[in-house]
Amino acid sequence: MILTRIFHSSLGKKYIMAITGGAMFLFVVAHLLGNLQIFLGPEAINRYGHFLQSNMEIVWPARIGLLIMIGLHIWSAISLAAENKAARPIAYVNTKTVAASYASRTMMMSGLIIFAFILYHLLHYTVQAPVVNLKHVDFRTLHDPEHRHDVYNMMIIGFSHPAVCAIYLIGMALLCLHLSHGVNSMFQSLGWRKKTYGECLSKAARVIAALIFVGYASIPIAVITRFLVQK
């Protein structure tokens, strides 16, 4: 009965949306911190990559967990959006947007593009399919002197094609847009937003979203501007 009240009610589906979104947000932050180690040089990031790859107990639960999160997030989004569409069968002839931010009105659009981006990203660096990196390099053959997977040079080669760089920048810009509304709404949907800190939360959401964009975008930009080079 508790499950029906969650999975079959509008508010419950928003809880699912918020909780899965929150979990993915935490992953996005952790993933960013991990990746920023590229600025520390090959040793740091290759060791980190090796640590993750050699601990299946960490990698697989995380992957399965994220898959469930993304599945539930998309399921609730589609289900809620279908209800929203049905709730207004006849559109207004003249309608003005009042108060609603651009990000809040385009969550579905930004979400779907981010999903497409994630698929590309997985093919690029997880499956490491040579066709999608546009450099025709097989990332699987890259190894550092210590016989670890050479994550450092993989990222440098991976981002050195301008088109790939552009895909990442667009993906991250939309993620930033999505989070600028999502992080705030997550608290609202779970009922964790209160008057005392509500305004602060809305602003913090935008700042955090911007920081995440800057953090992630810094890597392809550093590569394309040759601040980071192959070692």
Add this chain to the structure above:
Amino acid sequence: MNLTLKVWRQKNATDAGAMVTYKADNIIPDMSFLEMLDVVNEDLLLRGEDPIAFDSDCREGICGTCSLVIDGIAHGGQRGTTACQLHMRHFNDGDVITIEPWRAKAFPVLKDLVTDRSSFDRIIQSGGFVSVNTGGTPDANALPISKLDSDESMDAAQCIGCGACVAACKNASAMLFVSAKVSHLALLPQGRAEAETRVLNMVRTMDKEGFGNCTVTGSCEAVCPKEISLDFIAKLNREYGKAVLVNRAERQNAGA
């Protein structure tokens, strides 16, 4: 002032309806929006045409009956104001003004600008009762309520149930309305006893009536003539979550 109106005309609930253009001449700026429509209607009557049907009752901003989307904004865009309290001085001579009914599946159009908002009544009904003891008048201060709680409760109780929140929401969601109704009782000790069953039932009815879901755009709050805050929606989410987790409603029904 002379205006051009583009008004939604629809003979009955099954008619397709369309926008029809009218002239509103010699309008006095001190008239309210509804008085302006009265003038147009008198003209239509004299010409033997069907007057524009629209809802109104108190015409002083307290009953929530008037319900017009004016130039694409529910109640016309003056903050904290119902359509009946919107005055023609906010428009300019020569303006073209569009007037439409609330648009939502749960608010079907009956005629022209009149919608059936009984879905709101059904939500209220499903909320049930508040326990009040009979007998002598209770002593003042026998039931201490902090000023903060009573103020917040009264803020929520201001909702006049006009439905502008639904009309303005891109998803036609009734969350602001339901949140106000749930909150104003949940904040007071008298309403606390049934708070959990109330929130569960009201949300279920809201979903059943075919309203959309909240995507936290804030449009509802911006058009609300009583300026009900989005914070109440957070409170509704909180109340619902508590009710689901504590699950007292069900344990009561099971006699446990």
